[in-house]
Amino acid sequence: MILFFRRIYGMILRHLYLFMCSWPRVLELIYWPFLNMVLWAFMSKFLAQNSNIFLMASGVLIASVIMWDTLFRGQLGVTLSFIEELWSRNLGNIAVSPLKPLELVLSLIVASFLRTLIGVGGAGIAAYFLFDFHLPLFGIGFVLFFVNLLIMGWALGLAICALLVRFGLSAETFAWAALFFIQPLCGVFYPISILPDWLQPLSLIIPATYIFEGMRLAFFDGVFSIDLLLKACLINVIYILAGISLLLFSFSYAKKNGLLLGNGE
Amino acid sequence: MKDNQNLNTFSNTVLSVKNVCKNYGNIEAVSDISFSLEKSQTLGLLGSNGAGKTTTIMMLMGILKPSSGEIKILEQDVYKNRNQISREINFASPFVELPHRLTVLQNLNVFGHLYGVKYLADKIQELCIDLNISDLLKRRVGKLSSGQKTRVSIAKSLINDPKILFLDEPTASLDPDQADWVRTYLEQYQNKTGATFILASHNMPEVERLCHKVVMMGKGKVIDFGTPRNLIARYKSKDLEEVFLKLARKDRV
Numbered sequence: 223m224i225l226f227f228r229r230i231y232g233m234i235l236r237h238l239y240l241f242m243c244s245w246p247r248v249l250e251l252i253y254w255p256f257l258n259m260v261l262w263a264f265m266s267k268f269l270a271q272n273s274n275i276f277l278m279a280s281g282v283l284i285a286s287v288i289m290w291d292t293l294f295r296g297q298l299g300v301t302l303s304f305i306e307e308l309w310s311r312n313l314g315n316i317a318v319s320p321l322k323p324l325e326l327v328l329s330l331i332v333a334s335f336l337r338t339l340i341g342v343g344g345a346g347i348a349a350y351f352l353f354d355f356h357l358p359l360f361g362i363g364f365v366l367f368f369v370n371l372l373i374m375g376w377a378l379g380l381a382i383c384a385l386l387v388r389f390g391l392s393a394e395t396f397a398w399a400a401l402f403f404i405q406p407l408c409g410v411f412y413p414i415s416i417l418p419d420w421l422q423p424l425s426l427i428i429p430a431t432y433i434f435e436g437m438r439l440a441f442f443d444g445v446f447s448i449d450l451l452l453k454a455c456l457i458n459v460i461y462i463l464a465g466i467s468l469l470l471f472s473f474s475y476a477k478k479n480g481l482l483l484g485n486g487e
Numbered sequence: 488m489k490d491n492q493n494l495n496t497f498s499n500t501v502l503s504v505k506n507v508c509k510n511y512g513n514i515e516a517v518s519d520i521s522f523s524l525e526k527s528q529t530l531g532l533l534g535s536n537g538a539g540k541t542t543t544i545m546m547l548m549g550i551l552k553p554s555s556g557e558i559k560i561l562e563q564d565v566y567k568n569r570n571q572i573s574r575e576i577n578f579a580s581p582f583v584e585l586p587h588r589l590t591v592l593q594n595l596n597v598f599g600h601l602y603g604v605k606y607l608a609d610k611i612q613e614l615c616i617d618l619n620i621s622d623l624l625k626r627r628v629g630k631l632s633s634g635q636k637t638r639v640s641i642a643k644s645l646i647n648d649p650k651i652l653f654l655d656e657p658t659a660s661l662d663p664d665q666a667d668w669v670r671t672y673l674e675q676y677q678n679k680t681g682a683t684f685i686l687a688s689h690n691m692p693e694v695e696r697l698c699h700k701v702v703m704m705g706k707g708k709v710i711d712f713g714t715p716r717n718l719i720a721r722y723k724s725k726d727l728e729e730v731f732l733k734l735a736r737k738d739r740v
Binding site for chain 1: 511516541542545548550551552570573574576577578580582583584585586587588589590593596597598599600601602603627643653
């Protein structure tokens with residue numbers, strides 16, 4: 223058991239060292255969430271001056287952006303931590319080592335959590351001080367919203383890692399673009415009732431849909447919906463199990479097809 | 488050249504390969520290979536490009552599943568018992584690099600934890616002295632010369648005191664002086680620890696110097712197997728390079 227934790231710790235250490243050695247990587251983590259937040263905060267201010275609905279629920283756009291970034295950074299954190307091994311042509315060393323695929327998965331998740339905490343946490347703190355933004359006080363409820371977004375991000379990130387194992391760095395584009403395919407469907411900035419009828423069923427199988435709906439409900443009506451949270455949790459269980467299974471399956475595929483030693487560009 | 492040893496001795500066998508095949512779809516990368524290796528010996532895997540050396544090494548390390556056959560390391564099936572075996576083996580290759588952005592010390596720390604090394608600081612210090620890398624510890628791996636990178640890569644591969652060490656062209660791209668230093672170090676390490684080496688190389692003098700046994704591969708098959716001295720005598724050649732050329736050209740025909 224001690225060795226299990228040591229191996230995971232070793233991989234987390236690898237990512238922490240990387241950040242200690244490379245300040246542009248840390249800056250990049252904070253830069254985009256901060257810039258996004260500032261842009262939408264000004265947009266919110268403008269809309270609040272011209273629209274009653276935004277006056278009623280000022281901060282909803284900032285919350286949307288911060289929560290979207292939590293999802294995006296959660297996914298990107300997993301995927302980029304894995305891509306680092308391909309960029310540095312280090313996957314062979316890791317594959318030969320005693321690190322088990324499940325331990326690699328856990329280390330990717332922890333690395334992603336740390337990356338998200340730095341990036342989105344920084345933007346959240348800046349929003350609080352610069353724009354007097356605060357989330358509705360629903361205790362642990364809102365924390366669970368964030369946890370669900372992270373879990374969905376990790377699930378998608380692991381699925382993209384599976385593609386990277388299978389196709390190498392030619393699948394790198396998915397790391398940056400995959401989540402933006404989902405963005406219009408999960409109602410980050412608008413209720414999914416806006417979507418065409420035929421598209422709405424697709425939204426309902428995305429956990430983030432329920433989180434963003436729940437967030438708007440909290441802002442506009444002051445209600446915290448356990449129902450929406452539970453639905454997100456249930457679908458997320460399926461998502462994370464699918465994400466882990468896909469990556470483990472892709473490692474098994476790579477072991478049959480000799481992809482672990484020469485994987486890279 | 489290593490002295491002749493009894494090829495049929497199985498008492499101290501640490502590696503045994505029996506009827507191993509590897510197919511990628513219809514392509515037969517490795518076909519029915521068998522050989523064995525005893526403790527404290529060095530096995531050279533030789534062959535032209537595409538002969539199946541890398542495929543074989545990957546199967547021996549348990550990161551590629553054979554289509555059929557059996558590979559045992561330390562009397563355990565490599566693929567079924569990879570978790571136990573992976574702690575007893577390690578690997579160095581100039582073609583699989585350590586993270587460039589991390590310093591040498593950081594890399595050794597990371598891999599020390601992955602291999603569950605006890606007294607890691609002491610082990611790193613010992614490797615630094617042995618491999619003369621103390622002054623490189625705080626330097627990024629990406630900033631090192633080829634010779635320095637090779638020494639660091641070997642340090643990483645010895646971090647867990649492996650019983651079996653896989654070396655894929657360890658002296659590729661090194662100048663003769665650096666290459667000689669690496670070979671001497673590997674010889675001394677083997678004498679000191681009794682480790683077993685599996686070496687893939689295109690450098691024939693290196694193979695003659697380091698290897699007790701040589702497996703000659705061609706088109707995925709073992710085309711001959713023996714000590715360097717036996718092979719040279721069998722093919723009436725002056726050195727292993729001539730043997731290699733004869734077998735490679737015969738194989739091409």
